[in-house]
Amino acid sequence: MDFKLRFLPVCLSFILGSFLFFSCNIEGDLPPQNEVNLFATAEDIPELSIFSEAVGLALLSQPLSELGPFTVFAPSNEAFEALFREVGVSNVRQIPADVLQGVLLYHIVSGRILSKNISSGSFPTFLPETSLTIDVNGSTILINESTSIIRRDIEAENGMIHLVDEVLFPPSNTIMEALESNGNTIMVQALIAAGLAETLASEGPFTVFAPSNSAFERFLEDNLLTGTEFIESPLLDTFLSYHVVDGLLPSQNFTVGPRETRVDLPIYFSEAINGNLWLNGIAGINNTNINADNGIIHVLDYVLTPPTENMLDYLQNTSTASDAEFRILVQAVQLLGLEADLQGGVDENLTLFAPTDAAFENLFDELGINGLEDLDQNTLRDILLYHLVPERLFSQDLREDEPLQTALEGASLELNIADQLVNEANLLPDFLNTLLLNGVIHGIDAVLLPDE
Structure with a gap:
């Protein structure tokens, strides 16, 4: 399954809690009495049959029926079918329910928003800590720079539906992307050369101790190596995997002593008299707890070398x-x-x-x-x-x-x-x-x- 879908598992209890916390009673904000709730409204629209099925599979039909008001940017059947082709599935039932929850929550914002009242800006969604970006230019409305509203202002008892032509995804932030954003470009290049980029873009979670660019430069100089020689080393995979620990290890859980890595060789934490932590006695930890969707990164001021001799x-x-x-x-x-x-x-x-x-x-x-x-x-x-x-x-x-x-x-x-x-x-x-x-x-x- 495409990596975009792997990083959206959301706990149902948290989802329902989010809806309950941010939603208000729909009484006092009702359109004409003949209108029905959001879920029932979507079910009556042929173009939203896949969306409606997804809502049911994600166990969100009750919140969309009983709570609100919400505005839902609902992907059309064609939008979902394009997603299926991209991620290699044939129908919505092949996407895990927790992933669907995350995807759908990213399409829902608080309040009843008519298209004429939509303005450019950032709109918080019900997927925690994520927002949609909307750009309005005359009659054109673009969501996240490329997604268009193809049918507007479908009113429901507890909100508003706008059909969109793409399934929306929150900005991804895998370890590889977080390394790039943090300026660890040599580490990124080395991981790609070692064939480890796909691993570190997978679900994980991983903890990566990433040497800074200057750390790599000092290491190469100290060992009389060129960048090409380092990248072409047959041991590059082992070398870099020695900087990766399976699971999440935030700095508050650092303890003096060994910690197993992905090459079954430990790295060793030491604490200096001044309280600073070191790895293998040679690398200080410059920056900690850089979060990614699939793990966490700590930046080192030198490169670790896995031992090979007694x-x-x-x-x-x-x-x-x-x-x-x-x-x-x-x-x-x-x-x-x-x-x-x-x-x-x-x-x-x-x-x-x-x-x-x-x-x-x-x-x-x-x-x-x-x-x-x-x-x-x-x-x-x-x-x-x-x-x-x-x-x-x-x-x-x-x-x-x-x-x-x-x-x-x-x-x-x-x-x-x-x-x-x-x-x-x-x-x-x-x-x-x-x-x-x-x-x-x-x-x-x-x-x-x-x-x-």
Whole structure:
């Protein structure tokens, strides 16, 4: 079914409540006594047979019979038949009743309005928070810029009917349209390229964490990528789906910790000391609760990257690079047979404060030794376990008054948030908040010793 019809489900109790609230008793506003109510009047007009059937299916015949006064812009049979062709149905019974309710409510306004009294402007309808726009130019009356009144001033006991030549629809505002309206044009282009535009124009609901245009530009620059390379990536679908959560998640329901995405990998919320929320330790949330018909959007100041490696894979892969920083750490892990401690998936939650090669070399100089082989293995094991915390902690999660209990029994780390220190080691900005499947790595410029 066409997307225009998918976003109009309306609760019947709300509909009837709306009619009751906005309607008045029809007594005292009656035309001549031989006239009948709106529903009965429509039933007597051959050109409105489909409209009358739709009113009955939508359970609106009683309000249009007993309440009022209303003015109804009733689509002709030809108008409904054109809609059926557009959305791929053969009759009005194939359109869900709740959808019909929404469509029909958009054709009804309050009061008895003769065509000669219609003026240009916006007219609130009984579909919540939506209005019709009417333009009058001489004898010509256009509704929503293109729909014409083809038969005017059919009076009923409780209102007025005007036949129109099209079925009217409220302005749609899918997530894709809301992104465009909000200026997230790079996100829109990427979603289209990834084949996700149709998904995000479907019923949903979805929550989208949308990087701003400047966020994408910084991400591309940081990763030495061109826009074309990014758009043509075979992983673009996965990459963008990592920014989408099924269901509605307004900002008031944000909680620290993981939240599953459409790629079965969590994103992680952290709260900084100042109360600001971050995702994956790298993206701040600039704007929240941008509503769409099928979901909600929050704007990020950086792009999220789904993790693909565990800690061991990451350290081993980076240790072979020309500008590698963690070769000695990898050698230490292998020397002690601790590889299994750094493997695993998203169900494991670890934080590793990873000393750089320079940090290890400074330690060797201080101890007057040549390398790892000169360290007692039990001592080296304690040192490595002292760098590992059995929690997934981004830098925003760290608190000065909460020492971190490490994997070394009975040993904890002290934090200095103002100076970005763990014990006496500096947290390195270039290696901060590296998200991996089984945890987070923070690079540090000194080896931490448990007996200090």
